[in-house]
Amino acid sequence: MGKPTGFMEYVRTENPYRDVQTRLKDYVDLHTAQPSDIRRCQAARCMDCGVPFCQSDFGCPLHNLIPEWNDLLYQGQDRAALDRLLMTAPFPEFTGRVCPALCEKACNLADDGVTNRDNELYLIETGFSNGWIQPRIPAARTGKRVAVAGSGPAGLAAADLLNQLGHDVTVIERADRPGGLLMYGIPNMKLPKEIVERRIHLMEAEGVSFLLNTSAAPDVTEKYDAVLLCCGSRKPRTLNVESIDAEGVHFAVDYLTAATRGVLTGEEPDITAGGKHVVVVGGGDTGNDCVGTALRQGALSVTQLEMMPKAPERRTAGNPWPEWPRVLRTDYGQMEAVAVQGADPRVYETTVKSIRVDASDRITALETVRLQKGIDGKLIFVPGSEKTLPCDLLLIAAGFIGCEEQTVRAFGLTADSRGRLLPEDGSHHLGGNLFSAGDMRNGQSLVVRALADGRAAARETDAFLQKNMK
Ligand SMILES: Cc1cc2nc3c(=O)[nH]c(=O)nc-3n(C[C@H](O)[C@H](O)[C@H](O)COP(=O)(O)OP(=O)(O)OC[C@H]3O[C@@H](n4cnc5c(N)ncnc54)[C@H](O)[C@@H]3O)c2cc1C
CATH class of the missing domain: 3.50.50.60 (FAD/NAD(P)-binding domain)
Incomplete structure (x- = not known):
């Protein structure tokens, strides 16, 4: 196992975010990597606890051998640790960056779990930079x-x-x-x-x-x-409102695709938030990606509408460890919005009631309305709660x-x-x-x-x- 007293000696240390104002000027990786001695201390926090929920269905759909490679990482055996990781994880360079790390929340250290995602990223990037990752050519072909x-x-x-x-x-x-x-x-x-x-x-x-x-x-x-x-x-979920086909209304993935194409080609994207009042419908991860992208493109304002109530700060009794904690999360885009606009962009229990357009069928504003649960449990509009929001770009991130x-x-x-x-x-x-x-x-x-x-x-x-x- 890692160091028997590691979890008491070392506090959880994640790869830090780059400074908000700096990262808002580019599309470069949000995080910076930490040196190997920090990663070894972090791996030392893994106790091979005997109940490794981190490898279970709750913790890791790939069933990564997390305690084993954390132990090898702690001992400085990076190559052996990487080999152990690659036994189950095909592309750790992706999961090491974008996985929500269910394993860290299922960790016995609970909400202070081992930084498995950053450890995984360290191992694979060390593998690439040392030339350990080479094409694996199959010994024989089946002809199929x-x-x-x-x-x-x-x-x-x-x-x-x-x-x-x-x-x-x-x-x-x-x-x-x-x-x-x-x-x-x-x-x-x-x-x-x-x-x-x-x-x-x-x-x-x-x-x-x-x-x-x-x-x-x-x-x-x-x-x-x-x-x-x-x-x-x-197939994206749409909104059941008139003028949904107006100019300036787009699905999130179309907008994000155009943004990435622009980053890759250096050309102005077909859809851009620059100089616009942006409203994102959907408070999830896709919505957050739209917020972060819109701020980088120079949006005048960004608001994110969420139908559900604000999540609790802590786990409720019905959501125990090792389940994923259904608690309030403030992701990078929302943090950036706080830095730029001075407040969280999310407005809860609210949706779009109608879309206003100009003579050329271009969106100009939205009428929003608050939601509450009706007697049958379905969400209904709260009478008299309507508000008008200026909006030149409406991004629908309401799921698929x-x-x-x-x-x-x-x-x-x-x-x-x-x-x-x-x-x-x-x-x-x-x-x-x-x-x-x-x-x-x-x-x-x-x-x-x-x-x-x-x-x-x-x-x-x-x-x-x-x-x-x-
Ligand atoms: C904006 C956004 C952000 C996300 N962020 C995260 C995240 O941070 N972390 C995370 O874990 N998950 C995230 N997800 C979810 C995750 O990306 C998906 O669950 C995952 O990509 C699904 O993989 P897939 O291979 O099944 O499908 P997809 O990634 O959707 O790939 C399907 C591919 O099939 C192609 N295709 C479709 N039809 C055809 C056809 N007829 N012929 C040929 N090709 C076709 C498409 O062009 C596409 O390339 C995010 C999702 C979205 C929308």
Whole structure:
């Protein structure tokens, strides 16, 4: 185990955020790394406690061997620690940056948990900078061809494992760059795009092919022995108000995609918050990413509307450890808004009642209204609580309602009532040579869950191919 008294000697120390005013001027990584001696002290806090909920379903969908690699990290055996991490984690450079770290909240140190995410990031970046991460070329090829549709974390994780198992893998991606929401969704300051590209280049060197600007459909995939659909849960939830199609109203992912494209090309994005009053509908992580991006683009003001009440500061009795704590979280974008605007941008229990437009059908303002629970538990408008907010850019970050129908239909499939391709037997096999994984199978979730599900689907696809090889 780490140091027996480590958790008493060392306080939890996370990779610090860069200064708010400095980071608001760029799209560079939000955090700075800490030196190896700090990481060793942090790893020393892990007690190999005997009840490692950090590795359980609550803590880590990938079931990372967290106490084992923390111990090796504490002992200065970075390479062995990295090898142990890579046994279960395909892309620690992604999860080490964007994972909400369920494992840290499931840690026996409870709300003062071990900094597993920063430790993981230290290990993988040390591996890259020391040249320990090299292409792993499979010893033999099976001659079986697999198409993976969609290059988000689920598709990449599946492609990686299937390739390592010796199959010839082609990832078919509709967008112009691979990565799914890792590329076009999660902003550059949270996950720099050169980190995504570094992994793609490594996978190419290992033998995975990427076919970009191509929509997966049966005529494209017919020559493959198995097809794994990882096309995400990309259908956004909209608002049921008039003038929702007005100019200046956009879904969050379209806005964030344009912003990242602008960062990558140096060109002005098609949609920008510069010089505008911005309202973001949705108080979750996607909404927070919109807030941080809008502030960087020079928004005049940013307001974030949240339907639900403000979460409690501490866990309630119905939300015990080791469950994820449903408590108030103030993320980077909201912190930045406090620094720029002097107040938290979130307005709780409030939604949009109507959209005002000018003569050219351009949004100019919103009428907001407070919400409360009605007798049947459904949210209803509070009469007389209407307010007017100036708004030149309305960003809808209200979640996703399932996978896109055109892809599902193209393969002759039917999604369930929640828009998922989730086989009734709980497997990943849709019938014939078709499989599904990630958000397309489970609904919008987390990168770490998409990775774990992509690997699980790859194992089932491999078993199917093995059976057909005999
Ligand atoms: C703005 C935003 C921020 C997020 N931030 C975080 C975070 O910080 N941490 C976290 O853990 N999770 C985060 N999430 C959730 C996380 O990104 C997703 O759960 C995860 O990316 C799902 O992975 P996936 O591979 O299933 O799908 P996706 O990442 O959605 O990838 C699906 C891919 O399929 C492609 N595609 C779709 N249809 C076709 C087709 N017919 N043919 C070919 N390609 C197709 C799409 O272009 C896309 O590239 C965030 C989500 C959003 C929207």
